[in-house]
Amino acid sequence: MAMADNALGLVTSGGPGGWGFFPDQKRDPALRRVLLIGDSIVNGYRGVVARELEGKASIDVWLTPAMESDPALPEDLRKVLGQGPYAVVYFNIGLHGWEPGRIAEGQYEPLMRKYVSTLRRHAAGAMLIWASSTPVTVQNKPMELDPAGNPVIAKRNASAGEIMKEYGIPINDLYGLVIGRLELGRGDGAHWQAPAYELMGKQAAQLIRTTAFLVSPTGEDSKSGTKTKPSENIEVPKK
Numbered sequence: 001m002a003m004a005d006n007a008l009g010l011v012t013s014g015g016p017g018g019w020g021f022f023p024d025q026k027r028d029p030a031l032r033r034v035l036l037i038g039d040s041i042v043n044g045y046r047g048v049v050a051r052e053l054e055g056k057a058s059i060d061v062w063l064t065p066a067m068e069s070d071p072a073l074p075e076d077l078r079k080v081l082g083q084g085p086y087a088v089v090y091f092n093i094g095l096h097g098w099e100p101g102r103i104a105e106g107q108y109e110p111l112m113r114k115y116v117s118t119l120r121r122h123a124a125g126a127m128l129i130w131a132s133s134t135p136v137t138v139q140n141k142p143m144e145l146d147p148a149g150n151p152v153i154a155k156r157n158a159s160a161g162e163i164m165k166e167y168g169i170p171i172n173d174l175y176g177l178v179i180g181r182l183e184l185g186r187g188d189g190a191h192w193q194a195p196a197y198e199l200m201g202k203q204a205a206q207l208i209r210t211t212a213f214l215v216s217p218t219g220e221d222s223k224s225g226t227k228t229k230p231s232e233n234i235e236v237p238k239k
């Protein structure tokens with residue numbers, strides 16, 4: 001893994017543990033630029049996205065454990081978006097905020113709206129894509145949904161999904177992708193085995209290709225003429 005660029009002075013990158021901003025070390029100025037934002041789940045499949053988009057996009061990654069209620073998040077987000085301009089900003093946030101006390105009751109929706117507003121303001125020329133948070137399971141029982149945490153994840157995914165539809169932001173429904181594949185969970189309650197990350201990365205790349213006009217809405221690659229089967233867990237607003 002490439003070293004994180006610590007020159008941005010990001011407060012929410014969480015210190016040691018693989019967090020930080022990772023610029024594309026092989027950036028090609030001729031290619032569209034993509035920014036992936038997320039936590040350890042995005043980290044699990046970002047290599048798959050890079051492989052699937054090789055020769056089509058240069059990919060920067062910001063890995064952060066920040067939750068929507070972190071007061072430093074808007075400024076850090078502004079700093080990261082300032083490394084663009086980006087053609088696509090793909091973002092996920094939510095898995096670190098479900099535990100009681102982290103986000104006050106009734107505050108999730110306004111906080112998510114504030115987050116999206118910051119994205120729209122500082123990445124005005126980019127296509128935004130939101131990825132839903134993945135299921136939370138019982139520790140050491142990957143086939144059993146966590147009775148406390150997963151309902152919070154599901155409820156917030158639904159709330160965020162309505163916001164994304166309101167703003168016309170495409171949705172990568174990772175929750176829907178793996179809810180029927182819990183056997184691919186790692187067993188720690190949150191993370192996944194390699195086959196699950198392969199599924200997530202391929203679906204993310206497919207949506208990025210589509211929204212960045214690297215592939216037409218019908219699934220036809222504008223350069224090769226090949227077609228990609230659309231996923232039922234992808235929502236692209238009609239224009």
